[in-house]
Amino acid sequence: DGGITQSPKYLFRKEGQNVTLSCEQNLNHDAMYWYRQDPGQGLRLIYYSQIVNDFQKGDIAEGYSVSREKKESFPLTVTSAQKNPTAFYLCASKLEGSYEQYFGPGTRLTVT
């Protein structure tokens, strides 16, 4: 059953702690994306990666980091430098040459 998995669905952390959100896809897609979704603000791009071992900052990369060591995996670390980390995080992937992005179920992160 092909798709994108994000884990966990809900995540709670204390302020000042780094936290890593998982994103795995078995669609053999080349590109992967991380978005942040806040009420009334749509989707904002954090980071994206077109190929393994390469990634680019999106529009709101500050306070986040990523890695792309494997084609299937694109974990996102929310660092303590992110001023307002509580949000819903969406991972997406896309096949090279296609424009349709496929989305995972999301992780809701709450930092207190």
Place this chain on the structure above:
Amino acid sequence: AQSVSQHNHHVILSEAASLELGCNYSYGGTVNLFWYVQYPGQHLQLLLKYFSGDPLVKGIKGFEAEFIKSKFSFNLRKPSVQWSDTAEYFCAVKDGNNRKLIWGLGTSLAVNP
């Protein structure tokens, strides 16, 4: 910078009413246009897309959208909504040179039975 504007942030309709959600974009060149939908508790998924050709595009679940180049618009329509259409709808645009999608802020649609 490119931008995508969705005019309606919250829409409430009764079942069988007609729906039109507005989407305008700022880029003047060749664009690819998308509408995505996020049903409660479900993944964001593609509703329909326009790349070229017939400007009237048909999508899933009876939705359609019309690309009007002169108005920089890609409005989403459905002649008769159902309760199950309750969801958040996002318009997105990709221009010819950009590897990223530019997203609208979304429109929350509530359909009352």
